[in-house]
Amino acid sequence: MTLAALGWNERWQKHFDSLGIDGVVAARVIGEHRTHFEIVTADATLTAVMTGRLRNAQKQRSDLPGVGDFVAVRPAEGDGPAVIEAVLPRTSALIRKAAGERRPQLLAANVDVVFIVMGLDGDFNLARLQRYLDLVHSSGADAVIVANKVDLASDLDAQLAALAVTAVAAPFHALSARHGDVVGTLARYFDGNRTIGIIGSSGAGKSTITNKLLGRDAQATQAVRDADSRGRHTTTHRQLFVRDRGGAIMDTPGMRELEVWASEDSIAPDFADVEALALDCRFRDCRHGSEPACAVRAAVDAGMLDAGRRAAFIAHATAERQKNRY
Numbered sequence: 001m002t003l004a005a006l007g008w009n010e011r012w013q014k015h016f017d018s019l020g021i022d023g024v025v026a027a028r029v030i031g032e033h034r035t036h037f038e039i040v041t042a043d044a045t046l047t048a049v050m051t052g053r054l055r056n057a058q059k060q061r062s063d064l065p066g067v068g069d070f071v072a073v074r075p076a077e078g079d080g081p082a083v084i085e086a087v088l089p090r091t092s093a094l095i096r097k098a099a100g101e102r103r104p105q106l107l108a109a110n111v112d113v114v115f116i117v118m119g120l121d122g123d124f125n126l127a128r129l130q131r132y133l134d135l136v137h138s139s140g141a142d143a144v145i146v147a148n149k150v151d152l153a154s155d156l157d158a159q160l161a162a163l164a165v166t167a168v169a170a171p172f173h174a175l176s177a178r179h180g181d182v183v184g185t186l187a188r189y190f191d192g193n194r195t196i197g198i199i200g201s202s203g204a205g206k207s208t209i210t211n212k213l214l215g216r217d218a219q220a221t222q223a224v225r226d227a228d229s230r231g232r233h234t235t236t237h238r239q240l241f242v243r244d245r246g247g248a249i250m251d252t253p254g255m256r257e258l259e260v261w262a263s264e265d266s267i268a269p270d271f272a273d274v275e276a277l278a279l280d281c282r283f284r285d286c287r288h289g290s291e292p293a294c295a296v297r298a299a300v301d302a303g304m305l306d307a308g309r310r311a312a313f314i315a316h317a318t319a320e321r322q323k324n325r326y
């Protein structure tokens with residue numbers, strides 16, 4: 001595996017050289033854990049931590065190194081981990097900034113193309129697709145819509161016609177990740193060693209697509225619930241995978257994914273998990289009370305979200321709204 005396959009090029013090299021830090025090497029962050037990062041340098045995959053200076057200098061949490069970042073790293077001395085000393089300026093940053101959220105969260109850095117995966121089964125929801133499109137377009141990455149599960153489509157012609165209207169600003173592909181030719185349809189987006197990010201609901205087929213594109217079972221997949229096509233949150237971490245033939249792909253958890261970030265610090269209450277659920281509420285301004293089709297309430301009913309946490313979130317959101325009013 002080389003850094004070039006991960007998208008390293010002259011542009012990155014220039015930024016790296018201009019840092020002028022002695023004794024560091026270039027690397028890309030491919031995984032993030034509570035206590036350390038997983039990074040790839042020109043010749044190894046390593047464990048790394050960040051310098052305290054970097055942690056203290058950040059203006060907001062999304063400035064911290066995250067999956068996809070290119071970084072300058074001081075190699076380990078002795079048994080210790082390598083140390084990330086600087087983050088190179090990002091070409092794109094997929095950042096979640098939900099209403100009332102004071103701490104924007106980095107989902108993925110330096111992703112060139114984002115596949116928004118949506119099932120043509122019970123997952124089909126044009127309003128949610130539009131919100132994902134807004135998220136991607138504000139990130140600096142290109143959006144590509146992947147309408148998955150054509151084999152399960154309830155009304156394919158009408159759905160494709162509706163997608164063509166919603167997706168004016170993005171190419172879209174309709175396919176079956178399970179039965180169709182995923183590589184033939186989507187591998188072109190790796191050209192030039194680009195990095196693909198992949199987002200969408202739990203159960204939409206993100207990991208199935210990731211595995212097909214990588215040509216190996218890198219990620220576990222799991223059947224959705226029959227009644228409503230909802231997934232089971234099989235993927236729990238964001239991880240960047242390198243493709244043998246160049247390029248990389250970042251699989252992400254479906255909604256409710258961001259709990260791993262909540263441990264960073266506790267300055268502000270962090271409701272990223274609830275906010276991620278709220279993306280699926282029918283109404284964008286849903287207050288998660290008695291509104292119809294409230295995904296937050298549904299999660300409580302399904303035993304996936306603590307009722308107390310929903311109540312705390314509603315109280316928090318109300319306080320934020322009042323703060324913004326004055």
Ligand SMILES: Nc1nc2c(ncn2[C@@H]2O[C@H](COP(=O)(O)OP(=O)(O)OP(=O)(O)O)[C@@H](O)[C@H]2O)c(=O)[nH]1
Nearest residue numbers: 149176177203205206207208221223233234235254
């Ligand atoms: N029938 C059919 N099933 C599919 C298709 N694509 C994926 N699936 C199935 O849908 C289920 C969920 O797929 P995953 O790839 O695990 O979904 P995911 O988006 O990664 O879900 P999370 O990791 O929970 O966010 C699996 O059982 C897949 O085999 C498809 O095109 N048709």
Ligand SMILES: [Mg+2]
Nearest residue numbers: 206207234235
């Ligand atoms: Mg998955």
Ligand SMILES: [Zn+2]
Nearest residue numbers: 281286288294
């Ligand atoms: Zn709601």
